[in-house]
Amino acid sequence: MELLENDIFIKLSIFLITLSIICQIVAGVLYQSMIQETDNMSATDNKLLKQCKLKFANCFELNGGVSNIPIFVDKFINRMKIGFLTLPGLSAFSGQMMLLSVLLCGVGIYRRITAGDYVVQLFPYYIVSLFGLYAYFSISSLVDVKGKKEVLKINIIDYLENHMVSRLKVLPKERIAKEIMDAPLMENEAPKFGRKERQELEQLLQEFLS
Numbered sequence: 001m002e003l004l005e006n007d008i009f010i011k012l013s014i015f016l017i018t019l020s021i022i023c024q025i026v027a028g029v030l031y032q033s034m035i036q037e038t039d040n041m042s043a044t045d046n047k048l049l050k051q052c053k054l055k056f057a058n059c060f061e062l063n064g065g066v067s068n069i070p071i072f073v074d075k076f077i078n079r080m081k082i083g084f085l086t087l088p089g090l091s092a093f094s095g096q097m098m099l100l101s102v103l104l105c106g107v108g109i110y111r112r113i114t115a116g117d118y119v120v121q122l123f124p125y126y127i128v129s130l131f132g133l134y135a136y137f138s139i140s141s142l143v144d145v146k147g148k149k150e151v152l153k154i155n156i157i158d159y160l161e162n163h164m165v166s167r168l169k170v171l172p173k174e175r176i177a178k179e180i181m182d183a184p185l186m187e188n189e190a191p192k193f194g195r196k197e198r199q200e201l202e203q204l205l206q207e208f209l210s
Helices: 002-006 010-038 047-063 067-078 086-113 119-143 145-170 173-181 196-209
Strands: none
Touching: 002 173, 010 047, 010 086, 010 119, 010 145, 047 067, 047 145, 047 173, 067 086, 067 145, 086 119, 119 145
8 A cells, every 4th residue: 555655656557547548538428429419410519510511511612522421521530639639649649548557567567676575565566557457448348439430420421421412512502601600509508619619610611602
């Protein structure tokens, strides 16, 4: 117990394990939220999905269509950001933190061995490392970020191919833009994005209408 309280390597390992698991959960929650929004994507007020629709409409208008919608959606999902990290980057960051925690436990074990400690005094490092790996992979399987990402991709492709394309072919782009930007909000519901995000959407809108 004294080792757990005083050893900096164990403290850092526990912190990194916790951070790694939190990142996995956050990524899973964000993907699940996006999946729920795609159930009614035509009326969504989600900033990222609005960006996706505007970019798709702009690409469709400029090129007379989008030849490979799955690739378009793949690129869009891989560029979705939370803060300075993309969502795929958040999952990768989680894995790197887990590996770093194992490395720190290994360094702690090496220091204890060179200091002449007994094998029994090394057990806390093994316990923290093994418990961390178990917790990480258990949470990862429950959150299933990869599966959620695939579901999100399928939902967006389905909407673009079976709804958006047909409307872009028959409706004027001014009406399409208005439908995208004027998604209804529930009464007293605050917008889900701030001034900076709205400026990004407005810039996309101007590109589409120009």
